[in-house]
Amino acid sequence: MSYNALYTDLSGYYDLMCADIDYQEQSNCIRRLHQLFGNQGTRYLDLACGTGPHVEHFIGYGYQANGLDINQPMLNIAQQRCPQATFVQHDMCNFTVDAPLDLITCFLYSLHYNANIEKLMQCIESAYNALTENGVFCFNAVDKDKIDNSSFVRHTTEFEGDHFMFQSGWYYSGEGEHQQLQLHIEKTADNVTQSWRDNHPMVAINFVQLQQLLAPFFDITMFEHSYDKIVPWNGHSGNAIFVCVKKQNTVINQQAA
Template structure:
């Protein structure tokens, strides 16, 4: 499979792929960041929301939460998970909202789906336009200069239709504005093993470049990629949380 085939055609596997993610901790952490840097409002939009697990946690915390994604099968599943939320199919690099939002999030490194620096800047501008005064934009990102091409993260899940192993890793060739997110799904059922490989083109950006793109629009706090503790980024780690307050 190539392009975004896994994301498009195997959206039913999305929740299994993300089964090891602590959505509650991530959502609670961002709520704390909004309390520190935001306007206290409860209007929330999740970009690249997938099947809506983060939206579910924000709804349960009392937010008027909604989701945006370019993939309609994902949104169909999100609507089943969160029937009280509004989900819209839009490109996060050129979206509009009906009313200003107090908090906009983009979890799971999905900001990199912008795919190019020009589209990343367009995404940032769209977010700024969609936020209310004092609104906050929170997301996580990886620095292209600190990517280890040999590093992969894997986990396994047992289901009635087999044992699944999901693996993912970043790959950056050392130049240019694109990196790859490499994905693999392996399914073992008895003696039979099936394997799906895919590569997603993602925007490659250093944290210095990212902060320069954000600076005209936001006051930026860069934090350690730790959803349990709020600590300033140490300047060395290859991933980080960004809390951006609208100017």
């Protein structure tokens, strides 16, 4: 087995790596939550949109859907998938928009890709500033104190005659504001297996801390990490969906304080 790097640009393998994700189910769940909590507007931005599968589904729901990601090769694929959408290469910690949005999402735990708590706070403020009245910021997150370093997910798929194995899992040392997404990919072709491993640095935070960061800007409702049904968070599980409705006059209130 070769442990040489299988690739240098993740974009070419991203859709294969995520082949087991039900993007339609995820998108439909968040659309339903937006109908329940939002202002019925359709101006939408997906942060860390990757190759654009969620954007594609929201376009199908009638949204004016666009995407933002830091990886331009990902965005090139997204643009081919959704030619009617606008995709912007930018860091999500300090983005701005030309017109107020009704819904902002950040799927697949991508909110954790902010480098540290300070950057995460900037991202939350950017989302707040980008939303219109009663706009909704929706994302999923993992509580650092509930991470099981021995747990991982794995799936296999075939592509162009080659066999792929993808494995990912969280790692948290137990202290500090940094965790990792550990990736392992194997590609087998003609009985030769190549292997690639990498650790993606992410910000670590628990749900109490995250709620404290969000509270000045949003009214927060948490749900169990289930996309096939809407269930309130049980207060114990380490994965959750956050639905955050923009508060009004936050800046004024902060200045007054």
